[in-house]
Amino acid sequence: MHVLVAGATGAVGRLLVPLLLEAGHQVTGISRTPAGTERVRRQGASAVQGDVFDRDGLREAVAAAAPDAVIHQLTDLSGADGEATDRLRREGTRHLVDAARSAGVTRIVAQSISWVYVPGEGPADETVPLDIGAAQPRGAMVDGVRALEDTAAEMDTAVLLRYGILYGPGTWYAPGGAVAAALAGDPSARFLGSIEADRSVSSFLHVADAARAAVAALDWPAGPVNIVDDEPAEAREWLPVLAAALGVPAPPEDGSGRQDWARGASNALARARGWRPGHATWRTGFAAQEA
Template identity: 75%
Template sequence: MRVLVAGATGAVGRPLVPLLVAAGHEVTAVSRTPAGVERIRGLGAKGVRADALDAPALRHAVGAASPEVVIHQLTDLSAADGTANGRLRREGTRNLVEAAKAAGVGRIVAQSISWAYAPGEGPAGEPVPLDGTAAEPRARMVAAVRSLEETAAELETAVVLRYGLLYGPGTWYAPGGALAAALAGDRSARFLGSTVANDAVSSFVHVADAARAVVAALDWPGGPVNVVDDEPAPAHQWLPALADALGVPAPEPVAGRQEWERGALNALARSRGWRPERPTWRTGFMDQLDRS
């Protein structure tokens, strides 16, 4: 299958491209920098330079590749800038979908998130709507996610993968990452997550498991799918475990959570054959020390 990957040098894109190549797909991957293009070529794919916010350049890249499916893994999180990431979700997705339409592409696999669900009790499944009641700044984030998902759905088949919190190489939760710096007391650490060990429930997924889900999703029917591990957990459980794995101080536990901090369920992804190789953060956090 001819596949184009946008966001190929990100945390999920780096393990994804070799998996696609190994599966026998003809892979073209896009980067906005020459160094990124060279990195892509080193992974065995064809590298093309284009910026997702440059609509004409992206349209040319997609048209030249003539893919059968477009994979959307675009993020802008290196500087922990929620505004920039929101813009990429809205404008980058629009540009990519318009480029796909122009090239006659009918299928997209797009990256989304699993913590934009409406408030409620217990982990959320895919039928739960996105949060329409959130106050700022969460409302801006949810609006950008909604825009991404609705724009992707303009193509004939749009598989939207709602990832859990990504950990592993290249993420904020990796050794030497932003969370470790924040827990160690570095006030300059740029980090959009929380370092409060409260009752807020999160779901995690290792970047390698997320990449495997993308490959599997090339054949899935359209719609949203949670890509998370098997154990949603409150921060007062997972945050000390991660701090221990990273060798940094753990915050003291406190009570309380927002009603939307509920985690997510992976039953749908499992019913389609995906299984996380790291089914729980309990072992996964330590595992990343050996593989990052």
């Protein structure tokens, strides 16, 4: 299969390209910069330079590549700018899907997130509705995710990978990343998250497991799938473990607070399709990650 990877040099994309090649796929990666396209070529794939916000240029690039499937791994998180990320989910996905459909592509695998479900008790599965109408700023994030997923679903087959919080190389949670800086007291550290050691529940995912899921999803039926590790956990449990792995102080525990939407997610559906996280829990995964 010829697979076009949008976001080929991101934290997931840079691991995804070699996995696709190892699986026998032909790969073309899109990057916004010449340095990015060169990196993709060094991995053994073809590369094109393109900007997802350049509608016409992107359409030309996808048409020239003529892929059989598109994998959407685009993110805009380096500046911790929620509005920019929401714009990418809305406009960037719109342009990518339009370009893919114009080129005759019928399958897309798209990166989504798993902490957008309505409040409730226990890990959410894919039958739980999205938290539409949530208070701001969460509401804008949920609306952006809904736009991404609805737009991707215009394709004949759209697999929506609702990733857990990503950790590992190139992420905020890696050694030397934004979370380590925030825990160390750096006032300039910026990321979209919380460092409160409270009862809010999160589900995590190593970037390598995210990449492996994207490869597997090329053969999956359409619809959302939670891609998370096996152990949703309260922040008061995982934050001290992360802090120890990063060599920074842990915040004091707050046993009373909890965001009602922070419930974690279930990976039962992904497991039923044969996917297994190589890093089954953050308990061991945090300590194993590299910068």
